[in-house]
Amino acid sequence: MSSVGARPATAHVDLGQGPAVLLLHGTAPGTTAAANFDHLVPALAQHHRVVAPDLWGFGASGKPAGLAYGPELWVEQAFALLYALGIGDAVVLGNSMGARVALTMALRRPGLVRGLVLFSARLHPSRSQAQDLIRAYHPDRAAMAELLRECFATDPAAVTPEQVDQRYRDSAAPGAHEALQSLFAGLPAAGPGPSGDDLRALSVPALVVAGREDRVVPFGDSVELAGLLPDADLHVFAGTGHWFLLERAATVTPLILDLLARAARPRELQD
Numbered sequence: 001m002s003s004v005g006a007r008p009a010t011a012h013v014d015l016g017q018g019p020a021v022l023l024l025h026g027t028a029p030g031t032t033a034a035a036n037f038d039h040l041v042p043a044l045a046q047h048h049r050v051v052a053p054d055l056w057g058f059g060a061s062g063k064p065a066g067l068a069y070g071p072e073l074w075v076e077q078a079f080a081l082l083y084a085l086g087i088g089d090a091v092v093l094g095n096s097m098g099a100r101v102a103l104t105m106a107l108r109r110p111g112l113v114r115g116l117v118l119f120s121a122r123l124h125p126s127r128s129q130a131q132d133l134i135r136a137y138h139p140d141r142a143a144m145a146e147l148l149r150e151c152f153a154t155d156p157a158a159v160t161p162e163q164v165d166q167r168y169r170d171s172a173a174p175g176a177h178e179a180l181q182s183l184f185a186g187l188p189a190a191g192p193g194p195s196g197d198d199l200r201a202l203s204v205p206a207l208v209v210a211g212r213e214d215r216v217v218p219f220g221d222s223v224e225l226a227g228l229l230p231d232a233d234l235h236v237f238a239g240t241g242h243w244f245l246l247e248r249a250a251t252v253t254p255l256i257l258d259l260l261a262r263a264a265r266p267r268e269l270q271d
Helices: 033-037 071-084 096-108 129-136 140-153 159-171 176-190 196-200 219-228 249-263
Strands: 002-006 010-015 020-024 049-053 090-095 115-121 208-209 232-237
Touching: 002 049, 002 096, 010 033, 010 071, 020 033, 020 159, 020 219, 033 049, 049 071, 071 096, 071 159, 090 096, 090 249, 096 115, 115 249, 140 159, 140 176, 140 232, 159 176, 208 249, 219 232
Parallel strands: 020 049, 020 090, 090 115, 115 208, 208 232
Antiparallel strands: 002 010, 010 049
16 A cells, blocks of 8 residues: 655555546545455456545544544545546545545546546435444444444344454554544534535436445435436445445446446547
């Protein structure tokens, strides 16, 4: 994993050659680019340049005190990383909070974002028992095991000790918990995200995916989002929730590759 300095350091994976794909992970405790995307990168990197950063406050990236951790900060980080790597345009894939970052990037720099892949995207503020568990988390291995089983995995028995250990270690890294608390404190001020009018103006090809049993982000937000975006395909998976990216990887990966192929066409030839 490489690191780009400028503000806090950004640790990132940069693999493959071809059109660029930027992967932006979610922001649950202990989340990293590797935790969200390691199983996707090999397939995507066969014909694309895949860049997967740890967002500031997570993983091996910087976690300094005093930053206002949230979507605006991560938009800045993502643009700075692409610039530092000499990438002029990319398809941006965002998972959960990463989807909000991806949407904001497309609205700010439509010429830079060639396409969008949006997983478990939230459109409206909401609270649930799963979200309350996430907000109440304090670094502890048993608490992490409960979090993964109760909030993310469709089958609690499928959560492995290795997943629990890695997520716990990352959540307990110096500065990680403080960054997460900064995010939660700042979310009300960050506002609800893009408006319907903003989303209707996004003409890039998009793939919107959700799990029907998602306990963290209501799948209805993804249905609404796909209806607002002019060129979006929607896939809602029954029998899976927030972790459909892991639990349905064999089905999700071809959908992503189809979107990448569509985004690579000249705009006048896109369906």
